[in-house]
Amino acid sequence: MDESSTTTLGERVRRAQRGDDAAMRELIVSYQRRIAGFIYAITGRSDSVEDLAQMVFVKMVRALSRLKAPEQFESWLFRLARNTCIDHLRRQKLRRIFTPFAPEHENLPEPEGSVDGEELDALRHALSQIRPKDRALLALVQEGRSHAEIASTLGTSVAAVKARLHRAREQLRQHYQSNET
Amino acid sequence: MKPEDHAWTRLRERGASEISPGFADRVLRAARAEASPLLVAHFAMCAATAALCLGAVLLYHTRVSGDEEASSLAGWSEIAAQASDLEQGI
Numbered sequence: 172m173d174e175s176s177t178t179t180l181g182e183r184v185r186r187a188q189r190g191d192d193a194a195m196r197e198l199i200v201s202y203q204r205r206i207a208g209f210i211y212a213i214t215g216r217s218d219s220v221e222d223l224a225q226m227v228f229v230k231m232v233r234a235l236s237r238l239k240a241p242e243q244f245e246s247w248l249f250r251l252a253r254n255t256c257i258d259h260l261r262r263q264k265l266r267r268i269f270t271p272f273a274p275e276h277e278n279l280p281e282p283e284g285s286v287d288g289e290e291l292d293a294l295r296h297a298l299s300q301i302r303p304k305d306r307a308l309l310a311l312v313q314e315g316r317s318h319a320e321i322a323s324t325l326g327t328s329v330a331a332v333k334a335r336l337h338r339a340r341e342q343l344r345q346h347y348q349s350n351e352t
Numbered sequence: 353m354k355p356e357d358h359a360w361t362r363l364r365e366r367g368a369s370e371i372s373p374g375f376a377d378r379v380l381r382a383a384r385a386e387a388s389p390l391l392v393a394h395f396a397m398c399a400a401t402a403a404l405c406l407g408a409v410l411l412y413h414t415r416v417s418g419d420e421e422a423s424s425l426a427g428w429s430e431i432a433a434q435a436s437d438l439e440q441g442i
Binding site (some may be wrong): 199207293 | 356358359360362363364365366367368369370371372375376378379380381382385386
């Protein structure tokens with residue numbers, strides 16, 4: 172992102188923080204598609220994407236006034252989305268322990284071939300084989316987040332992020348290739 | 353470009369396509385709806401706390417003033433008894 176767009180974004184965030192509804196709406200519209208794609212990469216379920224995206228943006232609307240550095244809005248928003256997805260998957264896992272046979276509580280990935288082509292199915296399958304936190308890490312990288320930003324999001328060091336990323340990429344590649352062959 | 357990069361793009365597009373028209377307006381409505389009950393609950397909590405404090409002050413005041421009255425009455429009774437004794441002695 173260049174300097175002028177960061178300035179524009181920062182200004183828009185400040186307007187939204189001052190209670191400008193139009194600016195808040197602009198922020199949602201600008202990021203809704205990226206956040207939805209990010210959520211889908213982590214959860215692997217298209218039927219929960221819109222609900223989760225709504226949760227993320229409602230949290231954003233309610234917490235935006237507390238964001239001290241408007242220039243860091245984007246990385247803050249993706250952190251919000253990442254945490255919301257991880258919490259959602261954790262809650263689903265807990266529900267499955269107590270009601271293991273309720274179909275509505277199952278978080279099974281969508282059947283392969285049900286939505287798109289082989290290439291996408293292979294990636295979805297590979298992602299479903301790795302831990303949600305690693306999926307989130309890979310999705311953050313795909314969204315253009317820097318290693319430093321991810322380290323700050325996860326509360327860890329850049330070196331630790333690089334190591335985890337390397338492992339996650341390796342695992343993804345293995346599952347991706349095994350599914351393709 | 354890695355083989356999975358194209359798939360990533362398609363994956364994100366697939367997720368993005370789940371957002372239906374009017375999403376931003378729904379979010380803003382939901383945020384306002386969530387905020388209102390919280391505000392009401394906040395005021396209810398404040399009112400309950402204030403009522404509790406007022407009740408405690410009134411209870412304390414009633415007890416303290418009751419004790420003071422009883423002690424004053426006892427004092428006056430004693431003085432009256434002493435005055436009566438003195439009158440009889442004279």
